[in-house]
Amino acid sequence: MNQWLLNVRLETGEELHEDGSIRTKTNLFNIEIDDNGRIVQLKENDASFQPENAQDMQGQLALPAFKEMHNHLDKTYLSLPWKACRTVSGLEERLHLESLELSALAENCEQRASAMIEKILGFGSNHIRTHVNIDPYIGLKNLEGVLKALDKYKDYVIADVIAFPQHGLLRDDVPNLLREALRNGATMLGGLDPGGIDRNIEKSLHTTMGIAQEFNVDVDFHLHDNGHLGYYTIDKWLDMVEENDFKGKTDFSHSFSLGDVTVPEQIAMAQRLKKHNVAIMSTVPFNLGRNIPPIDLLTAHGVNVHFGCDGFYDSWSPYGSGDILQKVCTFADVTRKITERELRQSLAYITNGTTPLDNEGKIQWPQVGDEASFVFVASSCSAEVVARPTAKRLLMNKGVFFKQ
Template sequence: MSKVKWLSNVKLETGERMLDNGTVETETALFHLKIENGKIVEQLRGNEKIPVGQEVIDMKQKLAVPTFKEMHNHLDKTYMTLDWKACIPVSNLKERLAFEAAELTSLSDTAQQRATKMIEALLEKGSTHIRTHVNIDPYIGLKNLEGVTAALETFKGKVTADIIAFPQHGLLRESVPSLMREAMRSGATMVGGLDPAGIDNAIEKSLFETMDIATEFNADVDIHLHDGGFVGYYTADKWIDIVEDANYKGRTALSHSFCLGDIPVPQQELVATRLAEQDVAIMSTIPINLGRIIPPIDLLDAHGVKVHFGCDGFYDSWSPYGTGDVLEKATRFCELTRKIDEKSLRNSLKWVTGGIVALNDDGQKVWPNIQDDASFVFFDAVSSAEVVARKPNNRLIMVMGELLS
């Protein structure tokens, strides 16, 4: 028997209007949404009557926006649920990896417990999809993968996930290639990589091995690329060649990709065109680092490159900070790039929703539609521009028609 309910008095964005002072204002209206088996099956205007005799949940004029997608995360690294400890300062990435390696064994027994707490933190902020990288290394083998997959299983029906086999301590060492393949047979759904130059010291060999594993398991790819300047640019450019040769268009991503912000604008435009042609996505965590240039996200977007934000790891051996609120990343990006008007703030929500927005660039309503998932984050807000700018804390999360407590 189908499960039917109505959500009454839901505020949705419906369009925009130009004010006399030349600024744009978002228009909204109230709707009643009929939900059946987790899908929207009917939309009524707020002045229309809901049929009697059916369950009704009054949303009290809260604004509905799409649920969030946390697209760069490390569920296995967090210290959440453990005693407090700050980070050990280091001078470079290899030192940080050495400190992480030293504690991997002692942390692995609590992987499920810690990952569960992190998922709860992400979900209560509105993220219903998590792309998590999970360490696959010679120190603990698949232990973190086992803990993370077990944790995610307890959130089935509430959270979907990409689980990336991630060679944090290098792909081209010891038994890691065979461990990566074992991970792909044991619950990982994507293949990861890390700095083919800076960590593996063999750009082409590392990239080809990554693609070999991916094609063997027909899996998508997401590679951490911290290497900056021309080395990073060469790596990205070479990866696009490999993607094209493997016919892997639309199936790969490069995370961080600071190198794209290091190169001159003409080169940025060239690589952006190539990224768009092969549909290689860019994942960014919008880090606060005065010495680090982030990718040229607006330029990439203008060239048709898909860009997504993520929180990365939080409260772990890498950083004591972070809340699990991916919306903060959209807000931070807008602050960094001086987006202060209604339209640019509103459009910036796409960085954390997988590209889904209520209004398109022309200000026309494009979401939600009939047969869309009844999954929302509800805010006491006037528009999604206010949501991005102010990050309201009081949120109600609905997944497939069910409100989460």
């Protein structure tokens, strides 16, 4: 039986005020959803319309469901007693400290991952891209725990599960462990600093490409390497993308090096990324005191950029909440997005590019036939949501509400 959502606030356009400012227009609608979780009708609200199987949304604003595009479900300490982090001298020491606790933590991975998924769903995301440690210390144990946790929430979330060589690709039997992970539930292949960690860029990249082609999966690289080391790594991989017809199957996470080079170099790389349909996954870590990728420049050149919260409350950091919307708010604040359009368009970084209105203020979402996946908030418009995120949100995934 189809269901109805009544009194849903949707954005319908823009209006120009006498002072020259643009304001967002909204109206109330009734939305019919079929048993497959698709929108079959959008009707302007009529108070006399009282169908069966209906829920009154009381004027809450509907937004596209959010996407958490860089996460580590297996690393969190959530559900365990409080524990702060130890200071380290660098990335390699942090990895060493992590390795010391991997075996113990693997035993409760499902429990911890479930707690993290609950947080993420509560903040409005119905898609999680999670990197999962595949390493000599625990093999596939974290993958098994994460897959069990995700299965419990399959009505509310879909996931990209990345086999991630957190402690290096070119060591022990890691390439074969990655192959086993891809045979046993992982859907993507990860990579980590071919220069800084593997210390052999070409061999690391060629090994990654070989496994990716063997299993016909996409690749998402963690790339922390700074300056021209990281820039060269991206450039070299794009050469291989051309040679191996791998267009549209790569994402680079972090990519701090793109913020370290000159603007002409940034533009040249943005053009290459766009040409090969390579996306950038950023955790917008302004607190690190380091350059992050030039997100506005990349966007202006047509590169897809997506945000993620990364890991939170784990051996790497005691901070973080899992609120992907707060990432957008921080980005918009730091980069001085203050107009209605600028704020509204910033939402695209956590919705896979979908915003209710396009750059000219015309309706582009939702449409009949779209997936009925929404975040409902008590706000006037998406610009207000970005600038002033509300704590209370309600997620619907394909016609099914998530209730904690």
